Amino acid sequence: GNSVTQMEGPVTLSEEAFLTINCTYTATGYPSLFWYVQYPGEGLQLLLKATKADDKGSNKGFEATYRKETTSFHLEKGSVQVSDSAVYFCAPQAGAGSYQLTFGKGTKLSVIP
Amino acid sequence: DAGVIQSPRHEVTEMGQEVTLRCKPISGHNSLFWYRQTMMRGLELLIYFNNNVPIDDSGMPEDRFSAKMPNASFSTLKIQPSEPRDSAVYFCASSPTTKSYEQYFGPGTRLTVT
Numbered sequence: 001g002n003s004v005t006q007m008e009g010p011v012t013l014s015e016e017a018f019l020t021i022n023c024t025y026t027a028t029g030y031p032s033l034f035w036y037v038q039y040p041g042e043g044l045q046l047l048l049k050a051t052k053a054d055d056k057g058s059n060k061g062f063e064a065t066y067r068k069e070t071t072s073f074h075l076e077k078g079s080v081q082v083s084d085s086a087v088y089f090c091a092p093q094a095g096a097g098s099y100q101l102t103f104g105k106g107t108k109l110s111v112i113p
Numbered sequence: 114d115a116g117v118i119q120s121p122r123h124e125v126t127e128m129g130q131e132v133t134l135r136c137k138p139i140s141g142h143n144s145l146f147w148y149r150q151t152m153m154r155g156l157e158l159l160i161y162f163n164n165n166v167p168i169d170d171s172g173m174p175e176d177r178f179s180a181k182m183p184n185a186s187f188s189t190l191k192i193q194p195s196e197p198r199d200s201a202v203y204f205c206a207s208s209p210t211t212k213s214y215e216q217y218f219g220p221g222t223r224l225t226v227t
Contacts, residue, residue: 032214043117043204043218044156051213089156098212099144099163103156 002027006090006104012078013111021075021107029096032055033066033073035088038106044051047075065084073079080111115139117219119205125225131193134222137186138207146216147180147185147190153161161226163210174199195226 007022024111025031032051036044048057050066050073062077073090087106095101131211138145139151146161160170162182170180177196181187192199202223206216 005151017129034215036218043220044206046217049202049213049215099161099168099208099214099216100146101214105155 002031002092002094002102003052003093004090004102004104005024007107008105009023009087009107011107011109014107015022015057015082015111015113016079017111019075019080019084019109020100020111021090022072023074023090024026025090025092025102025106027071027092027095031096033064033093034091034101034102035062035064035075038087040086042078047088052099055073062087080109081112085109085111115204117207117217119203119219119222121222122220123223123225125227126195128196129194130226131191132199132203132224132226134190134203134224136188136190136205136219138188138205139209139217140186142207142209142217143185144207144208144210144216145182145188146206147188148206148227149201150204150221151201159190180204188208192224195224197226200224200226 004025034049035047037047048059050057053068055066090104091101120135147159159172165182202221204221206218208216
């Protein structure tokens with residue numbers, strides 16, 4: 001199955017700063033790609049997804065582009081808010097056609113006023 | 114839609130007791146996943162079902178763990194006997210895998226074994 005390498009945290013940013021969380025994966029075929037977010041005390045929530053090369057997933061000001069050449073799916077946001085403080089997980093599909101997702105270790109983001 | 118429903122939300126039990134965690138997936142989803150999350154090991158897939166059939170249980174830690182899915186709207190994860198190292202947050206997730214592969218997570222059950 002696929003493996004995923006995610007930028008280690010924790011990451012601390014000031015409000016309105018630019019955010020990038022790097023994610024690269026190994027892949028056979030072209031898996032669907034996902035980012036999840038976990039707020040304290042809650043389950044993981046789907047943040048955005050991309051299902052084919054060059055697709056850009058976006059939600060709540062976050063974006064990530066499916067880059068097949070570099071097998072990357074970096075998460076970005078132009079201006080973070082305190083409410084974005086959470087743990088972010090990159091999760092490629094475990095293989096083309098697989099029902100499983102391979103979750104990264106998670107990156108904890110703290111945004112300070 | 115109500116989303117994935119898990120019960121109980123919190124469970125505190127003594128070592129050696131049986132624990133049963135419950136999950137109701139989103140209606141119409143045909144795959145169901147059980148995960149465990151700890152600080153030390155992160156998020157681990159324990160088992161998943163497709164159309165109520167267990168497909169991969171290689172993540173189940175040992176024979177003390179068992180999972181069932183008697184119908185499309187209900188699944189259980191049982192630990193018998195429980196041990197302190199089983200303390201974790203257990204998540205259930207479901208997925209409409211005939212259409213797409215994203216998974217939708219429940220709020221989790223925080224299990225503490227003393």
